[in-house]
Amino acid sequence: MTTHKPGTGRSNRKQVTVTDIAQACGVSRATVSLVLRGSPLVHADTRARVEAELKRQRYVYNRAAANLRRQTSSSVALVINDLSNPFFAEFAAGVDEALGEEGYVTLLGSTAESPQRQLAVLGSLVEHGPAGIILSPAEHSDGAALQRLLGAHTPALVFNRALPGVDWDFLALDNEHGARLATEHLLSLGHRRIAFFGGHADSSSCRQRRQGYSDAMRAAAIEPSPDWLVECSPTRVEAASRTAELFEHAPDATAAVCYNDTVALGLMLGLSARGIRPGLDFALTGFDDITEAALSTPSLTTLAAQPRACGRQAAELLLQRVRDPGALSRRVIAPVKLVVRGSSGAAAM
Amino acid sequence: MTTHKPGTGRSNRKQVTVTDIAQACGVSRATVSLVLRGSPLVHADTRARVEAELKRQRYVYNRAAANLRRQTSSSVALVINDLSNPFFAEFAAGVDEALGEEGYVTLLGSTAESPQRQLAVLGSLVEHGPAGIILSPAEHSDGAALQRLLGAHTPALVFNRALPGVDWDFLALDNEHGARLATEHLLSLGHRRIAFFGGHADSSSCRQRRQGYSDAMRAAAIEPSPDWLVECSPTRVEAASRTAELFEHAPDATAAVCYNDTVALGLMLGLSARGIRPGLDFALTGFDDITEAALSTPSLTTLAAQPRACGRQAAELLLQRVRDPGALSRRVIAPVKLVVRGSSGAAAM
DNA sequence: CTGAAAGCGCTTACAG
DNA sequence: CTGAAAGCGCTTACAG
Numbered sequence: 025m026t027t028h029k030p031g032t033g034r035s036n037r038k039q040v041t042v043t044d045i046a047q048a049c050g051v052s053r054a055t056v057s058l059v060l061r062g063s064p065l066v067h068a069d070t071r072a073r074v075e076a077e078l079k080r081q082r083y084v085y086n087r088a089a090a091n092l093r094r095q096t097s098s099s100v101a102l103v104i105n106d107l108s109n110p111f112f113a114e115f116a117a118g119v120d121e122a123l124g125e126e127g128y129v130t131l132l133g134s135t136a137e138s139p140q141r142q143l144a145v146l147g148s149l150v151e152h153g154p155a156g157i158i159l160s161p162a163e164h165s166d167g168a169a170l171q172r173l174l175g176a177h178t179p180a181l182v183f184n185r186a187l188p189g190v191d192w193d194f195l196a197l198d199n200e201h202g203a204r205l206a207t208e209h210l211l212s213l214g215h216r217r218i219a220f221f222g223g224h225a226d227s228s229s230c231r232q233r234r235q236g237y238s239d240a241m242r243a244a245a246i247e248p249s250p251d252w253l254v255e256c257s258p259t260r261v262e263a264a265s266r267t268a269e270l271f272e273h274a275p276d277a278t279a280a281v282c283y284n285d286t287v288a289l290g291l292m293l294g295l296s297a298r299g300i301r302p303g304l305d306f307a308l309t310g311f312d313d314i315t316e317a318a319l320s321t322p323s324l325t326t327l328a329a330q331p332r333a334c335g336r337q338a339a340e341l342l343l344q345r346v347r348d349p350g351a352l353s354r355r356v357i358a359p360v361k362l363v364v365r366g367s368s369g370a371a372a373m
Numbered sequence: 374m375t376t377h378k379p380g381t382g383r384s385n386r387k388q389v390t391v392t393d394i395a396q397a398c399g400v401s402r403a404t405v406s407l408v409l410r411g412s413p414l415v416h417a418d419t420r421a422r423v424e425a426e427l428k429r430q431r432y433v434y435n436r437a438a439a440n441l442r443r444q445t446s447s448s449v450a451l452v453i454n455d456l457s458n459p460f461f462a463e464f465a466a467g468v469d470e471a472l473g474e475e476g477y478v479t480l481l482g483s484t485a486e487s488p489q490r491q492l493a494v495l496g497s498l499v500e501h502g503p504a505g506i507i508l509s510p511a512e513h514s515d516g517a518a519l520q521r522l523l524g525a526h527t528p529a530l531v532f533n534r535a536l537p538g539v540d541w542d543f544l545a546l547d548n549e550h551g552a553r554l555a556t557e558h559l560l561s562l563g564h565r566r567i568a569f570f571g572g573h574a575d576s577s578s579c580r581q582r583r584q585g586y587s588d589a590m591r592a593a594a595i596e597p598s599p600d601w602l603v604e605c606s607p608t609r610v611e612a613a614s615r616t617a618e619l620f621e622h623a624p625d626a627t628a629a630v631c632y633n634d635t636v637a638l639g640l641m642l643g644l645s646a647r648g649i650r651p652g653l654d655f656a657l658t659g660f661d662d663i664t665e666a667a668l669s670t671p672s673l674t675t676l677a678a679q680p681r682a683c684g685r686q687a688a689e690l691l692l693q694r695v696r697d698p699g700a701l702s703r704r705v706i707a708p709v710k711l712v713v714r715g716s717s718g719a720a721a722m
Numbered sequence: 723c724t725g726a727a728a729g730c731g732c733t734t735a736c737a738g
Numbered sequence: 739c740t741g742a743a744a745g746c747g748c749t750t751a752c753a754g
Binding site for chain 2: 039082084085086087088089091092098099102106107108110113114116117120121124127129130131132133134145148149150151152153175177289315316319320321332
């Protein structure tokens with residue numbers, strides 16, 4: 025338990041309860057409860073009288089009390105890095121939409137890519153007794169610590185980034201296939217010296233994308249040099265400032281497969297600053313298809329992940345797990361598709 | 374009460390409760406509770422023993438039960454149109470961040486700009502007993518219906534769009550001042566025939582922006598013709614297709630103050646389609662400073678609203694209200710500032 | 723400093 | 739078809 029001291033009261037005036045309704049109607053609380061839960065056991069007349077009274081007194085159901093008594097939950101926690109990342113915002117929108125349709129409410133939590141904050145946030149969320157947790161882990165998360173925190177209390181679904189050492193359900197983009205598509209696209213345009221730019225080798229999604237890239241290169245009989253892998257954090261500024269490094273390691277590169285859109289947009293800035301026109305002098309691809317991808321100059325060839333659909337799918341998978349906690353844990357791959365735009369238009373040299 | 378039938382159980386294995394801890398330590402449940410709540414009444418030795426046992430048994434606090442007993446709440450509902458709008462996503466991030474710091478959890482709800490969905494979503498959220506509600510109302514919301522739904526149960530704060538007929542706290546951007554700044558900027562560049570493009574007159578934010586526009590025009594001794602006001606829904610496609618209308622009504626306009634960024638980006642598309650180069654042949658400004666604004670071609674002169682800061686402020690205002698439900702309701706204006714970029718670069722003709 | 727008892731608002735066997 | 743009773747997990751006066 026944390027030491028926060030949250031709010032004062034549920035309400036100012038006191039709440040209308042089943043007892044109030046029961047008294048007003050001259051029935052027992054049990055009967056009112058049966059009406060509320062739509063039981064067919066109640067006589068139609070009684071039901072009508074109770075329902076009228078519920079409306080008249082503006083009764084609002086206290087779901088927390090019901091959940092306590094029934095040992096159920098009507099919420100699901102969603103923990104992501106940051107809503108200001110449009111990819112996660114769309115994902116969250118999809119999760120919330122699908123959960124809402126199933127009568128669940130979304131409890132939100134953000135980690136800002138900090139494993140410590142992630143533990144704190146999860147610790148606070150579990151106290152609210154969610155039926156399950158959808159977790160898009162912060163970088164460098166400690167899977168064992170998370171597993172210990174949630175215990176067998178709360179089923180979880182991990183999204184996007186593999187968490188070694190946990191046996192929760194896992195939903196991820198088809199990183200490998202996506203990167204292969206991007207690489208093949210650049211190869212088909214005649215590029216041979218293609219770098220892989222951005223990401224960190226200790227992230228599973230980065231490793232998978234690199235794998236897809238390498239596979240495609242080798243399939244084209246090109247052995248990708250380790251020099252062609254440039255690491256960089258997934259922010260625009262960082263990517264722009266690593267452009268120099270790219271050309272130190274791979275001076276004759278004519279194209280790059282970027283770890284994601286943010287990195288690609290940063291690289292475009294870095295290229296422009298060096299007088300290299302992205303899409304004309306140098307071809308590049310992103311990953312994610314964030315909104316900016318279609319709007320940048322040149323527009324960005326990328327892999328569309330349909331984050332909203334992923335969110336819906338995550339919600340559905342988690343609810344399946346909630347309903348059947350004993351089922352085997354699953355790994356589900358969400359498809360991505362290549363969207364060709366201006367940034368890959370540069371001719372190979 | 375809705376007829377949804379949410380989840381099965383809080384947990385698979387049964388929960389560890391204060392009773393379990395009390396028995397294991399040979400103390401009463403009251404003592405365990407006092408330890409949990411950090412009371413100084415407990416002997417240090419007893420406290421240590423209890424805390425060790427809490428850890429050993431992996432006890433997790435059941436906040437719902439505590440809230441029920443104490444008649445408190447530790448959640449706040451946040452209802453917005455859509456997380457896929459980056460402005461609202463940033464706003465939500467700010468809300469969640471500030472609420473988290475105060476020990477509250479955020480309950481999410483989206484309306485998709487539908488007043489019916491909004492009522493349904495709020496109806497479901499109040500059943501979870503939030504301490505308060507932050508509501509960014511859907512267009513054409515029925516204030517009276519909302520007021521009736523929430524009653525005096527739950528304090529609310531309205532964000533962004535005035536809700537006529539309610540007496541809740543209200544936080545809004547300084548629409549009038551922002552539009553005045555944009556208009557003055559265009560005037561200072563020599564433009565005289567400036568249109569106001571987008572929005573609907575029945576939205577309060579549109580009326581306020583138009584007001585700021587008119588004020589600035591009149592201050593420059595220009596009487597803005599009603600023909601210069603072109604209505605259009607705030608989507609990019611819609612704005613692009615209304616470009617024709619703009620030039621029917623104001624054939625000699627050289628510039629436009631747009632209702633918001635989305636509309637401005639749509640207008641840029643519409644202009645380009647007619648061979649008019651935005652930022653060169655025609656000057657325009659947006660409102661909101663969404664991420665795309667800096668990245669479009671040309672980049673968009675706009676009013677920066679700092680949505681994350683707004684979110685934090687909304688959370689703080691709401692919590693003040695929760696703590697002091699009797700206080701007078703407030704209207705707070707969040708400042709905006711002009712960001713000059715390429716789109717307003719066109720010379721006046 | 724600790725314990726026994728009552729109660730938050732709801733639901734669910736169990737009688738009738 | 740309806741009611742009396744017990745209980746979900748917690749907290750809080752009130753005694754001692």
